[in-house]
Amino acid sequence: MNQIETEVLVVGAGLAGATAGVLLGRHGIDAMVISRAPWVANSPRAHIVNQRTMEVMRAVGLEQACEAAASPGELMANHVMMTAVNGLEFGRLWSWGGDPTRAGEYAHSPGHGCDLPQDRFEPILIGEAMRLGVTVRYRTEFVGLEQDAEGVMTTLRDRITGEEFTVRSKYVIGADGGQSPVAEAIGLPFEGTAGLAPALNVHFEADLSRHLADRPGSIFWIFQPGREGSVGNAMLRMVRPWHEWIIGFVHLGESVRSLSEEELIAAVREVVQDDEVEITIKGMYPWMINHVVAQRFQSERVLCVGDAVHRHPPMNGLGGNTCIQDSFNLVWKIAAVLRWGADPALLNTYTNERQPVGKNVVDRALAGWHQNPDVVRALGVDPKASPAERQAQFDVLFEDSDAGEQRRATFEAAKQDKRFSYHAHGTEMNQVYSSTAVAPDGSPTAQVTLDPLLHYSPSSRPGARVPHCWVERSGHRISTLDLCGPEQFTLLTRARGARWVEAARAVAAERGIPLAVHRIGPGGDVADLYGDWSRVSEIGEQGAILVRPDQHVAWRHADVADDPAAALREALTRCLALS
Ligand code: FDA
Structure with a gap:
């Protein structure tokens, strides 16, 4: 062989x-x-x-x-809830960073x-x-x-x-x-449950721009309480704006597999409800909820x-x-x-x-998956009722009555919970590592007042991703993350970091480890013109932060060190498991 x-x-x-x-x-x-x-x-x-x-x-x-x-962020800004593509829109949720009131939070990254x-x-x-x-x-x-x-x-x-x-x-x-x-x-060894539910995506082309381009989003929820048979429940996902789509028919379940192309087109048309739109099926892809x-x-x-x-x-x-x-x-x-x-x-x-x-x-x-039925429940629709009864139950949402007011409050609360699925910046950015490749500095865990699933809290504590801010090098605005290349360790210091620069060069040469060093502030190779690094770095002017190739903080020294080379050598030895 x-x-x-x-x-x-x-x-x-x-x-x-x-x-x-x-x-x-x-x-x-x-x-x-x-x-x-x-x-x-x-x-x-x-x-x-x-x-x-x-x-x-x-x-x-x-x-x-x-x-x-x-497709850029602004085309994914909404999660839209509607009874058909050409139907009634009954709710909308900012999604994936689209909420203008949260723009400042998403400014903690150079990326979009x-x-x-x-x-x-x-x-x-x-x-x-x-x-x-x-x-x-x-x-x-x-x-x-x-x-x-x-x-x-x-x-x-x-x-x-x-x-x-x-x-x-x-x-x-x-x-x-x-x-x-x-x-x-x-x-x-695995834990958890496999095969919780089968799912099936239908991939199709249809120009839906006249209905959806003015409410741009990545995911549109189509809910049809008065549909003959079961309640209509489908997730329409934009692939390319606004002519290529994936749809998951929750209400058709496994039966989608046996549908002919004509029947699939009819199922899509039921969701679109615009006979002038041409629909072309491109494929069908099964997958599993695990x-x-x-x-x-x-x-x-x-x-x-x-x-x-x-x-x-x-x-x-x-x-x-x-x-x-x-x-x-x-x-x-x-x-x-x-x-x-x-x-x-x-x-x-x-x-x-x-x-x-x-x-x-x-x-x-999985918690997000379980929240979907909560939204249906909040709409007060009983899936076992007749189509006419279900439609009447849904219509309460629009009534000028005490029942209507109560329904709107319940629905709004369930809708807001869906932020945890569509706008959970904290889940994405608050990944803090704890291992021997991180040297803790003994500082107390930051007091987080905002929900850590929804909101990102920047920190330079060892284990966290090094905070981003805009700085300037050679006349160009760059991110602090741009200083931390993925094939090297990087030591970031502040205005009075000259001794760290010297120490880093000596230790890098001694150990043969790629270790870049930057002094950010007056006299350094990088300018902190906005003064943001002095704040987000959480170190004094004589402190230093050692960043790993994956941009997470390996170690930090809050201020002056008696012997910077020894301190750095010890940190690298621990974080790289050097002998
Ligand atoms: P992936 O399955 O993509 O790749 C596996 C690779 O291994 C393939 O190249 C395959 O050929 C190869 N392979 C398998 N067996 C092999 C063998 N025996 N020999 C050699 N090669 C073999 N995620 C997300 O971040 N955002 C999202 O919006 C979504 N949305 C979404 C929708 C739907 C419907 C699904 C099903 C999934 C998502 N996901 C998602 C999840 C995402 O698709 C999934 O997490 C990634 O595809 C997984 O990527 P991997 O590279 O791990 O495996």
Whole structure:
């Protein structure tokens, strides 16, 4: 059997695997990404790209390519509730950063969330990975693996010739999605419930611009209480404004699978209710509602990312984002072990840091899924009643009566709870790590007064993502995140940080670790013209913040240090598990 050698093998070329490929390529690691599919995702699937993911894309130079291929944030600003596309709109919720009263909160990032369907996102990532020299092979299937003290032997099958071959690598990243044969091969233990409900997406084309362009959004809820048969309940998702769509017919359930093309068109037309609109069905894609997370994400030299280790409903649009952020956490650690002399124990921090995030994400998404029936209940519609009775129950919402006032209050409260699914900036940005790759500074946990699921609280405490603010270098406005490249550690200081600069250069040379250093303020290489860094850094003028390649704070020193080199050496030794 033929054998190929590579440093890292990535099984799976979805958002998680393709991102790992880009990051490995940027580190100059010899890597191979394989997928059993012929090409990228065959349907739009994940589409909400949050600010944190756009920060990752900015860090790897792909922000502009993503923005050019995406629908911008302003076209996703609303979640609209209506009885038909050409029907009555009865509620609207700001979504995905669209609420003008919360614009200030979303200014804590240089990135803008956008709507980038997975089948358009994956080619950007995989193209970049290949440009960086990563070998990418489609139609290549994972068969099995065995690992020993030195590496992993993986058996693959070429799906064109049927021939099997082996790949010998130092590490394997399992990015092989919700059925993950890699997670199964290494016996990862899972908790939660799989297969909670089947779902089916119908992909279609129809020019709906005259009905929806003036109330732009990514997700439109179509609720038809008086529909013959069961209550009409469908989620219409914009793929491309305003002519390409995905629809999930909650009310048709599994029966959608057996519908002919004419019947599907009729079902879409029932939701659109405009006979002049031409409807073309493009495909039908089944998927499953799960609530599952692995208790650990790795076994020795095999580490799993993305849906391989967390599977959940699409509420909050966290799936693809979490996949990308898993890889951003993992790949620099592999690079640190392969290139910077870090002990392989550093890799254990991957599970320690990302498993709690994965668990929070699946729990949050499932809570959002459970909130959908709450909104229906709040509308006072009894699904078992006759169509005429249900319509009458729904019409109370518009009555000039005490019952109408009560119904509107109940509905509004349930609607506001849906903010947790559509506007949960805190869930996306408050991911704080605790592991041996972070050195706590003993400072008390910040008192958070706002709901941490809804609102992001910037902090430079060790473990948190380093705060963003605008600064200036060589006449250009840049983000503090732009100073923290993904293939290096970065020491950020303030105006009186000259001793830290000197210490960082000495320690970097001594340990052979890429360590950039910036002095932000008067006399430094970066100007703090707005004075924001002096505030958000939460350190004194002689303090310093050590930032990891994934832009999370490894360590900070609030002010002057007796021996900056010794302090920095100790911090790096801990965070990189150096001997
Ligand atoms: P993914 O499943 O994308 O990729 C797996 C890869 O592994 C593929 O390349 C596959 O070919 C390969 N593979 C599998 N088995 C293999 C084998 N034996 N050998 C070799 N290769 C193998 N997320 C989000 O962030 N925002 C959103 O709005 C949505 N919306 C959404 C809607 C719907 C309907 C669904 C079903 C899902 C979402 N998601 C989402 C979730 C999102 O789609 C999901 O989290 C990501 O696709 C998972 O990406 P991965 O890269 O982990 O796996």
